[in-house]
Amino acid sequence: MRRGEILSLKWExxxxxxxxxxxxxxxxxxxxxxxxxxxxxxxxxxxxxxxxNDSCVFLNPKTGRPYxxxxxxFKTACEKAxxxxxxxxxxxxxxxxxxxxxxxxxxxxxxxLGHSTVRITERYLHSSREERKRAVELLCQKPEDRxxxxxxxxxxxxxxxxxxxxxPVFPLFSVN
Numbered sequence: 802m803r804r805g806e807i808l809s810l811k812w813e814x815x816x817x818x819x820x821x822x823x824x825x826x827x828x829x830x831x832x833x834x835x836x837x838x839x840x841x842x843x844x845x846x847x848x849x850x851x852x853x854n855d856s857c858v859f860l861n862p863k864t865g866r867p868y869x870x871x872x873x874x875f876k877t878a879c880e881k882a883x884x885x886x887x888x889x890x891x892x893x894x895x896x897x898x899x900x901x902x903x904x905x906x907x908x909x910x911x912x913x914l915g916h917s918t919v920r921i922t923e924r925y926l927h928s929s930r931e932e933r934k935r936a937v938e939l940l941c942q943k944p945e946d947r948x949x950x951x952x953x954x955x956x957x958x959x960x961x962x963x964x965x966x967x968x969p970v971f972p973l974f975s976v977n
Contacts, residue, residue: 817842827915833915897910898926907923
């Protein structure tokens with residue numbers, strides 16, 4: 802989620818039963834649903850009911866009021882962790898890249914980031930040297946090892962119907 806979406810998040814937007822967050826005020830003015838993973842679910846369960854103002858999800862523990870800005874806290878956290886030159890927005894880029902590395906398709910990443918097009922999402926994806934090396938090593942795999950490939954199935958978008966089809970991964974051959 803974007804910084805503003807997180808800071809303005811209210812408990813009425815969080816459905817812990819369905820494990821989803823309904824983001825209402827978005828950059829694109831199009832509401833979207835964000836799924837809650839198991840780690841976030843635990844965090845939200847611990848936060849539920851804390852503080853005086855129970856309408857906001859994230860409250861400053863010192864004041865009991867919603868956070869206004871995160872720059873100072875984020876900078877302090879980065880300094881304590883020994884991280885330099887990191888902006889809060891960089892975490893969205895990391896999120897997108899990690900999802901793709903772990904086999905998520907670009908359509909799902911686009912939806913999770915709240916982008917209107919895949920083209921915008923592509924700007925967020927950064928492959929590492931290790932990922933590129935792993936990609937070219939796929940060409941060296943034996944047929945019996947291809948089923949064990951961590952990248953899993955290939956996801957292709959059918960733009961006519963707006964649906965994603967899952968197709969098996971086949972080896973590619975090049976003849977020069």
